[in-house]
Amino acid sequence: MHIEVTDLNIYEYDSNTPFNLSNQQLDDHVLLSFDTVYEPDVPEAKRVLVHYYEAENPWMNLIFLHGIGNGHIRYLMWFGQYFAKHGINVYFLIHPYHLERGKPEWTGGEPFYHHSPAHCIVRFHQAIKDVRRTMDLIESSPESAKLPTSLMGFSFGGMIATMTLALDKRLKSGILAFTGGDWRWINWHSPYLGPVREGYAKYSNEWGCKDEELCVKLRNKSRSQIAQLKSIDDIFTLTPSCFHYDPLSYAKFVSQPVLMFQGVFDKIIPAQSYAGVYELLPSAKKVTIPSGHKSSYVYRRIIGHSCVKFFEKNMNRKTSEVSDEANEFGRV
Numbered sequence: 001m002h003i004e005v006t007d008l009n010i011y012e013y014d015s016n017t018p019f020n021l022s023n024q025q026l027d028d029h030v031l032l033s034f035d036t037v038y039e040p041d042v043p044e045a046k047r048v049l050v051h052y053y054e055a056e057n058p059w060m061n062l063i064f065l066h067g068i069g070n071g072h073i074r075y076l077m078w079f080g081q082y083f084a085k086h087g088i089n090v091y092f093l094i095h096p097y098h099l100e101r102g103k104p105e106w107t108g109g110e111p112f113y114h115h116s117p118a119h120c121i122v123r124f125h126q127a128i129k130d131v132r133r134t135m136d137l138i139e140s141s142p143e144s145a146k147l148p149t150s151l152m153g154f155s156f157g158g159m160i161a162t163m164t165l166a167l168d169k170r171l172k173s174g175i176l177a178f179t180g181g182d183w184r185w186i187n188w189h190s191p192y193l194g195p196v197r198e199g200y201a202k203y204s205n206e207w208g209c210k211d212e213e214l215c216v217k218l219r220n221k222s223r224s225q226i227a228q229l230k231s232i233d234d235i236f237t238l239t240p241s242c243f244h245y246d247p248l249s250y251a252k253f254v255s256q257p258v259l260m261f262q263g264v265f266d267k268i269i270p271a272q273s274y275a276g277v278y279e280l281l282p283s284a285k286k287v288t289i290p291s292g293h294k295s296s297y298v299y300r301r302i303i304g305h306s307c308v309k310f311f312e313k314n315m316n317r318k319t320s321e322v323s324d325e326a327n328e329f330g331r332v
Helices: 076-085 117-139 156-167 181-190 190-202 212-226 242-247 246-252 270-280 296-316
Strands: 022-025 028-036 047-053 060-067 088-094 149-154 172-179 258-263 282-289
Touching: 028 117, 047 076, 047 117, 060 076, 060 117, 060 156, 060 181, 060 246, 060 270, 076 088, 076 296, 088 117, 117 156, 149 156, 156 172, 156 246, 172 296, 181 190, 181 270, 212 242, 212 246, 242 246, 246 270, 246 296, 258 270, 258 296
Parallel strands: 060 088, 060 149, 149 172, 172 258, 258 282
Antiparallel strands: 022 028, 028 047, 047 088
């Protein structure tokens, strides 16, 4: 037996909710904190945390989304410093259930690892709401509101970014780095998803999914219909309900220009997962990097350089001199 999920408007929220904003000066940036527009799983997550890197003469804003897990977040904050040096205000958002927004014993993002679609739908859309509230915060400042805002996400952050770009057209462009969609490939083939596979084997879920063969059978009909969807709301007619938080379902509604990075040797995000999303994006270019998933950090300057050039082109800005990263890889 499966449960009917009535999440048609799960992505909506009250944008008039007070922020109750506070800020804390850190070494080279400011930590912003404001209230969530939802009730999270744990009290630690009730405040959204955003590390704000302010550029000296900004020409755009960028909301940056990290991947799942606490271990890599500090490394990715390098991009906040890098982009700020190139005139981009960076809002580095900490996802729900990570670092100070999670339990001290957590390794980061535990509530996102679950075998039940009904459970995951809520948590994924909580993360999306945090991004949109960060956009609201940007618009509440007269100076920041004058500048165009884009969105960039790594890995899990790229999944949240794909969905948010489809839902919120205030965002002018997107960077999707080392990410993808189609839960069939991620849940059953990514080495990170062992806990989810254990949940399937032990508990199944509300759709009776317990192995890859059944997963493919359950998803087959809706998977073939994704390219023909007419609106965001149509996503919520798909069954099983894992499609309701699958970046694959949202990709065709990302009308903004997108730059996608793929790691040639990435085992965390299977190639089929990359391809599924990329093929549905209406206006995307792809850059291939000769790396795995985590080792992509070695190419951070190449990635940063490519992003700056992409933003400049799509915002009709005069090309700057970014001299420290002369070479780019495999633009498709």
